[in-house]
Amino acid sequence: MNRREPLGIAVIGAGRMGADHVRRIDRTIGGARVAAVADVDAARAEAVAADIEGCTAHTDPAAAMAAPGVDAVLVASPGPAHEATLLAAIEHDLPVLCEKPLTPDAASALRVMEAEQALGHRRVQVGFMRRYDAEYVRLKALLDSGQLGRPLMLHNRHRNVASPPFFTSSMLITDSVAHEVDATRWLLGHEITAVTVLRPAASAGAPEGLRDPQFVVLETDGGALSDVEIFVNCGFGYQVQAEAVCERGTARIGDGHALVTNMAGRWGGTITQDWSERFAQAYDDEVRAWVDSTRRGEVTGPGVWDGYAAAAVCEAGVRALENGGRVEVDLVDRPALYR
Template identity: 55%
Template structure:
């Protein structure tokens, strides 16, 4: 890096991008927010004006090639990721790309291959659950072997509501993708089959939206993961995970804060949305990205992880459409050019 502080630009200033902007500008050590960009140019200008020394750049690709920007956070909608990550790779700039890496397996594989041909890793994919303290502790517990071999994982992913236009396929590509990644990570194996089932949908969902959904994942080693995704519960943001092993089990995500028992009632706080539930995870994720980038390294989920999740989700959309299990087939994993 050319300065003591990593100069960061952010593409996309919706809920996630604005949250990252505030994070980089106020809470991340070793980094300085210098530019933001969004097709909603007025919104980008308003956000930039809320921080000292931050510019709004109307053209997102111009932000990538801007000499002041040393590294990029891609927080734009998934359909824009391929073009923007390609621009970062061509410019040789490290990038933290929010999930999904891209919207389909073919375009994700193109990024994997392009990065490998470039000779060094530059992309971290924003699967922030790997940085959440509870998930990290669960991973350490399973890897320690103290519970024996992991047999099953049960994931629950519930949102209070969704933005307009959040269709059935997006539940797979934008929501289930988190469970896909965390399941691969916890088992330490690839997924070989996915079967997505849709029970009677909630009346709260938009017309034609299949919500909730149940996805059954089969692992390369024979393990099974069940996944409930329900994005219009009207209650709050709930993410839980139970790992069942040969000699015990462990559950995380039972609540935020203490479980209070009083006057024949017990309860805990349910977060409003993902920004509250995973605030610490996002902080740790971005800090790890900044620290690694300043060292010239990449940590956390890679383009391969993003690609593998995209393949599973592409198969999941097919399963949702046909009602049948779909085999997951990954391309050979390329190695970095030397």
């Protein structure tokens, strides 16, 4: 593409995530502008677009993509709506940044993959923003350097203050552990081959019927194990932590000890309360990198294969949650486009 003028973006979905991306594009990053906003709620789309000069509001994603000045698409609508939007964007050969999940299941992700392969080149980046978080980037670089030797285990903790009222037990896997699934694949450079989900007694702080917390074990084709404590009603804060255990040492991120106070006979710090605070810079850096690579005519971030692999692993995880025991992950052969 190699362009000088700002990249015109259609943002699909004007809820909390979509509105935050609109703000980010309009006020924080350079080289792009919001050209159109779409949401099933017309009033919400109009409210988000109202303060942006030249931005049009729509209820139909296809209309937003066809709006004047649109060069690329950012998808922030609910997961079940992603497939139709992605297929339309691919049909029009538009670059896309799609918030995770790519699609809610492996079958629909495969349909998106087939459409992109038919196009003949990559167009879709998936929003696994932890790949842009400074701490995760440093951990990845350290593991890739080989200084610690071969990674043997990866311990992950993912805690939320409270779950949304619509959260189900399977969503702990598909909406939360999905991040650790991608982080495991990316940090270790392995594919995940099997999933086991263990279910301790439910916390008294969890809504009735919600299996929270859960303990997930991921096996990889590189011989490593990755475990995830997912606890979405911990009550005290939002924490995302990871520790790599390697042959010659360990490395840990996410302790959040950037500021420690000493006062009145006590020492301590603060705990972030949600993802928008913890990963604000990662989202900025992710969207900025996507805009910059798109303007160069490149796709550089996690793609459709990564979204498909995460969906397949999460499907296996949901089966393991529901039926107990170890469930193997069934992946298709990786197409040449994604090697």
